[in-house]
Amino acid sequence: MTATLADLRRVAERFWPAETAEAWDRVGLVTGRDDAPLRRVLLAVDAVGATVDEAIEWGAGALLTHHPLLLRGVHTVAEDTAKGALLARLIRGDCALLAAHTNADSPEQGVSDVLAVRLGLSASEPIVPGLEPAAGLGRVGELDGELSLAAFAERVAAALPATAGGVRVAGDPERLVRRVAVLGGAGDSLLDHPAVRGADVYVTSDLRHHPAQESLEHALVVGGPALVDVSHWASESLWLEGAADRLAEALPGVEFRVSTIRTDPWTFAVGGDRPLSW
Known part of the structure; x- marks a missing residue:
């Protein structure tokens, strides 16, 4: 049929x-x-x-x-x-x-859950719990061991498809990180959430100047996460492969394919800089 x-x-x-x-x-x-x-x-x-x-x-x-x-x-x-x-x-x-x-952002095997898995987080749980026990906005979990912020940023870059903007990082490259908060897509609305404030690093997209700057200044006073800002498209693209597999299993006879076209809007960048300590 x-x-x-x-x-x-x-x-x-x-x-x-x-x-x-x-x-x-x-x-x-x-x-x-x-x-x-x-x-x-x-x-x-x-x-x-x-x-x-x-x-x-x-x-x-x-x-x-x-x-x-x-x-x-x-x-x-x-x-x-x-x-x-x-x-x-x-x-x-x-x-x-x-x-x-957003109905695909929060559940198990949703956008943020997949991102957490790809970054190697264990025992991750929602930043903002949803109606189901394992569902909710974002994820926060632990790496298997501590990494320098620079090494962790390299892990993030390796996990995501390449984009012109790459991965931007705010923090000391030598800072050790283990507890990680992630939110696929735009995430500066959660910068002040206790679960994010309690993480060593927060990975998300579309961080704006003032919220990011205020978060970093606040961290100097009472502690808080380093920031890793990635492409909005890249952070959400990882979900597609698993979604296609689940749909194919539920609808045998229908062929599912994930587009390989990069729809990140940025095509190139110039004039970037790196910390002198690298």
Whole structure:
């Protein structure tokens, strides 16, 4: 029996229930019809021109992304707008679009959980517990042994796909770290959380100047973590492979593939510097 889009929606809802998404989020089906036959599904972090083209050229019946295309309100889907043009291409290509965003961030085998595993954290637990015992925002856990901050940053870089921005670090390169907090995607909202303040290092993305600076100054007075800032796209891309495997097991006969296109928006960097102590 041929699978349909409804089957994919049913399984996605079981893995990443929409009710667990943040109130501001927009997850689930964006475009597509439930009775459409489904033979191929492409997974990506972002719905952009390159991943939409990849899905259609591959003959995918659905593109499943982490980031919602219509997260913020739009007032037109005219094809002279970026989002309108993408939606038109998907509809003409008979390719549905679904998103699993904050509902995929928090569960076991979700974005932050996968990041914690890839960095070698043991006995990790949510920074902000969710409704389920092992679910919640972020993760905090222990490395098997102490590493210098510089060595740990190298581990982070090796675990993530390469991007133009690489890995930025704030802290003494020789500082020893063992307890690690992580949050895939933008994470400066948790800089003041006790679980983050109690870690030796915090790994996340999109750290802004003032919150990061204030966190470091606070650490000089009462202690706190070093900061490791990574690509937003890279930190969330690690989740896709496991998600594709789980979906393939639940929907035999449907082919799942993870896009290899880098949708990190930055293409190159110049003028970087390194600490003189390295």
